Amino acid sequence: MTDSLPSASVFDIETFVAKLPKAELHLHIEGSLEPELMFELAQRNNVAIPFDSVEAVRAAYDFSNLQDFLDIYYAGANVLLTARDFEDLTFAYFKRIAADNVRHAEIFFDPQTHTDRGVAFETVVEGIIAGMNRAEAELGVTSGLILSFLRHLPEEAAFATLEMAKPYLDRFIGVGLDSSEMGHPPSKFERVFAACRELGLKICAHAGEEGPPEYVHEALDLLKIDRMDHGNRAMEDEALVARLAKEQMTLTVCPLSNLKLCVVKDLKDHPIPNMLAKGLHVTLNSDDPSYFGGYVNDNYIQLAKAVGLTREQIIQMARNSFEGSFLPDEKKAQYLAEIDAYVAAN
Numbered sequence: 001m002t003d004s005l006p007s008a009s010v011f012d013i014e015t016f017v018a019k020l021p022k023a024e025l026h027l028h029i030e031g032s033l034e035p036e037l038m039f040e041l042a043q044r045n046n047v048a049i050p051f052d053s054v055e056a057v058r059a060a061y062d063f064s065n066l067q068d069f070l071d072i073y074y075a076g077a078n079v080l081l082t083a084r085d086f087e088d089l090t091f092a093y094f095k096r097i098a099a100d101n102v103r104h105a106e107i108f109f110d111p112q113t114h115t116d117r118g119v120a121f122e123t124v125v126e127g128i129i130a131g132m133n134r135a136e137a138e139l140g141v142t143s144g145l146i147l148s149f150l151r152h153l154p155e156e157a158a159f160a161t162l163e164m165a166k167p168y169l170d171r172f173i174g175v176g177l178d179s180s181e182m183g184h185p186p187s188k189f190e191r192v193f194a195a196c197r198e199l200g201l202k203i204c205a206h207a208g209e210e211g212p213p214e215y216v217h218e219a220l221d222l223l224k225i226d227r228m229d230h231g232n233r234a235m236e237d238e239a240l241v242a243r244l245a246k247e248q249m250t251l252t253v254c255p256l257s258n259l260k261l262c263v264v265k266d267l268k269d270h271p272i273p274n275m276l277a278k279g280l281h282v283t284l285n286s287d288d289p290s291y292f293g294g295y296v297n298d299n300y301i302q303l304a305k306a307v308g309l310t311r312e313q314i315i316q317m318a319r320n321s322f323e324g325s326f327l328p329d330e331k332k333a334q335y336l337a338e339i340d341a342y343v344a345a346n
């Protein structure tokens with residue numbers, strides 16, 4: 001009589017992840033520029049791009065390391081010129097993640113990528129904020145904006161960017177540190193991050209994506225981060241792992257990014273199961289979804305299939321994504337209750 005038994009014991013990852021409420025905490029809005037929109041904006045703004053088709057753009061997304069990717073990513077951003085461009089880019093991202101049932105996103109933008117080619121800081125911020133406001137009104141997805149400094153540039157340039165940002169401080173929930181990691185340790189930015197903390201901004205930094213565990217120590221001790229982006233190479237230092245677990249530091253891990261940038265050779269080798277086993281407060285994120293071939297749900301599903309994540313581990317990381325957000329406690333509790341209701345019903 002086995003055919004009368006309920007078949008619900010088989011865990012269907014795709015179906016379960018699809019509607020699971022989640023937050024995205026590591027996303028570069030410039031990295032959500034899909035080739036189709038790149039072409040549309042290039043035409044609209046009369047900007048030349050070195051590709052003659054959408055397929056040619058996608059074919060160029062074959063990277064050996066972080067720098068390979070960054071060269072193409074900064075070139076792609078050249079098509080973004082007006083507030084409307086930034087609004088269209090931002091709204092397109094939110095529309096896409098609403099389909100993944102991402103309920104909240106805290107997104108990075110790189111102002112220096114734009115101000116250094118003559119686009120006004122105000123244009124960038126007004127456009128992105130307009131897209132975020134539209135997303136909340138039309139899609140019900142809440143969000144926060146994080147100003148990220150480019151670490152391959154000098155600390156003085158970060159200070160100059162912070163000056164530009166001062167009239168708009170209430171628009172930002174925090175600051176971040178991204179771009180080429182090797183040779184640009186967190187210590188290079190200790191003073192500018194101290195100034196940001198004084199201004200009441202939350203602190204994030206990419207650390208341990210390609211850089212050694214020492215950079216992770218510096219992000220904790222010198223920048224005094226509230227959240228760590230990536231953190232993969234922290235796993236090489238047992239005492240550091242124990243500290244991250246003890247402090248319940250949120251790590252915004254990006255599996256498909258790690259695969260595309262050769263941080264891991266194969267998704268099967270991804271450190272997430274080990275991170276979970278060590279009690280780290282990890283979340284799954286897309287980083288630059290247009291360039292890395294997947295949005296948040298793709299990251300959950302492909303990783304789950306590669307390393308064999310359990311339903312409980314998936315739920316835990318979705319919970320972590322709200323707990324590790326910079327939302328006020330009441331709002332976190334609301335979203336966590338959405339997860340509880342979903343889990344009870346599915």
Ligand SMILES: Nc1ncnc2[nH]cnc12
Nearest residue numbers: 028178179180206287288
């Ligand atoms: N994965 C990444 N690492 C560093 N800088 C970035 N900028 C955009 N994506 C990045």
Ligand SMILES: [Zn+2]
Nearest residue numbers: 178206229287
């Ligand atoms: Zn990143």
